[in-house]
Amino acid sequence: MGQLDWEGMGRDEQIEFLMDEYGEEIKRLIYTYVKDHPAAEDLTQEIFITIYLKLGSFAGKSSIRTWIYSVAINKCKDYLKSWHMRKITVQENIKELLKSSRRGPQDEVIEKLESEQLVDLVLKLAVPYREVILLYYYKHLSIKEVSEILGVSESTVKVRLHRGREKLRMPLEQMERGEVNG
The missing domain is CATH 1.10.10.10 (Winged helix-like DNA-binding domain superfamily/Winged helix DNA-binding domain)
Structure with missing residues (x-):
């Protein structure tokens, strides 16, 4: 992405551009922290509201992407500090995995379990x-x-x-x- 003409764009245009450019990427980043799709969507909205409100304070010392990631990660950390349901969500994911094991080939289930365990290890x-x-x-x-x-x-x-x-x-x-x- 090239340098944006921030002065030539209104704040609404700026946030619209940033949401189009980074919305899905930020939602995926948030999901890696919270492991819950509805929570990731809610946090994505909150993050872009924060970005909208703070656009005027973006000093350009880093890339806009880096700045957006910083805002997103800080919001995720705040969310995780106040969120006591993390273990329940992991347990639900494991239950869902076990349900799928009855329907699919054994090798696929083992692969999914190992993948889930790796994610769980990283999250721990x-x-x-x-x-x-x-x-x-x-x-x-x-x-x-x-x-x-x-x-x-x-x-x-x-x-x-x-x-x-x-x-x-x-x-x-x-x-x-x-x-x-x-």
Whole structure:
């Protein structure tokens, strides 16, 4: 995306453009945090309202995408701090997975279970490790972009990525050996 002519656009045009450009991407990012589609949709709306209200404060020190990601991640963190239903949602996802196991081929079920377990492992990481893994591996952002979004140094991002991978290593090796809890 090229540089926008912010002065030439009205605020309504700006937010409309940003929603078209980043709406789905932000909703997917939010879903990686909250793992609930209705909540992700509600948060996406809240985030774009916040962006609309704060457009005048965007200083251009980073890209607009980085700024929007920062707003979105901060909203997600606030939501997760106040949200005590996370374990229930994960349990519901596992129940849904088990229901599907009765309908599909066994290999497909095992693959889904392993995928769900990987997501669950990532979601169980402490927020500093979880967010760098989600942004780096799932959103394919560079270390520099992750650094800007989270407001930490690039070396901090690298350390958190390393430690996050280390925390995932043993459970992943157990999954590969077929030592699946269930």
